[in-house]
Amino acid sequence: MRIDLHTHSTASDGTDSPADLVRKAAAVGLDVIALTDHDTTRGHAEALAALPEGLTLVTGAELSCRLDGVSMHMLAYLFDPEEPRLLAERELVRDDRVPRAQGMIAKLNGLGVPVTWEQVRRIAGDGSVGRPHIATALVELGVVPTVNDAFTLDWLADGGRAHMQKHETDPFEALRLVKGAGGVAVFAHPAASKRGRTVPEAAIAELAEAGLDGIEVDHMDHDPDTRARLRGLAQELGLLVTGSSDYHGSRKTCVLGEFMTDPEVYGEITRRATGAFPVPGAGGAR
Ligand SMILES: [Zn+2]
Ligand SMILES: [Zn+2]
Secondary structure, X not given: OOEEEEEOOOOOOOOOOHHHHHHHHHHOOOOEEEEOOEOOOOOHHHHHHHOOOOOEEXXXXXXXXXXXXXEEEEEEEOOOOOXXXXXXXXXXXXXXXXXXXXXXXXXXXXXXXXXXXXXXXXXXXXXXXXXXXXXXXXXXXXXXXXXXXXXOOOOOOOOOOOOOOOOOEOHHHHHHHHHHOOOEEEEOOOOOHHHOOOOOHHHHHHHXXXXXXXXXXXXXXXXXXXXHHHHXXXXXXXXXXXXXXXXXXXXXXXXXXXXXXXXXXXXHHHHHOOOOOOEEOOOOOO
């Protein structure tokens, strides 16, 4: 069985629609695919409607978390998508962009900069508002000469005077929410140091004690030594070991099924889940 438990579609930052994604997964010979868009289950319905015969869909999401200032991702599988507390948290993470931008504008006003929400909104146009738009407003106001000059500690850089962190879930809270919605939780690419700081092994042990089910070991951002170390850690902590492509379509170089999960581990994940069940494809519209 060929099992890939971590992929993204246009429902978050992938480039394939959910329907195209499941068609491609079937075409490359996968038997099971998990759709795990960032903080949303929006793509599930389309993927299910298009699911080819012979391919099974595992519904999921990749939750944005932060522990002691370190951003981390938690894969959640087969939870009840309607469970209100987990749903509210996903929405909070997604809907945070506007209040965050407004918070940064308020901080700038406090620093004597007369930037307004209307100005930033106009600059953002149809796009979802973010720091680059606020930086452009600072250029318009003559506060800084270029957008890059706004990304300093004086202004909008991480930790800067006018910066506001985006909302990310405490991972222990994420575990409670996922479990409460009948799901299974796997720490995504826990040692992907190319992406920034990673959480220490002691924290993974604490998460394991708090109910974490597994860690994603076989991932493109882990070199062979890292994989070996994580495999040992998982054994020590009694965690499941998964592997997956973290496919993003053309956004990243990886291909579907580049790394895969052992069928026994997949079986265990499905046994632990009570919020939703894997859906075998009946041969949707091709
Ligand atoms: Zn991730
Ligand atoms: Zn991902």
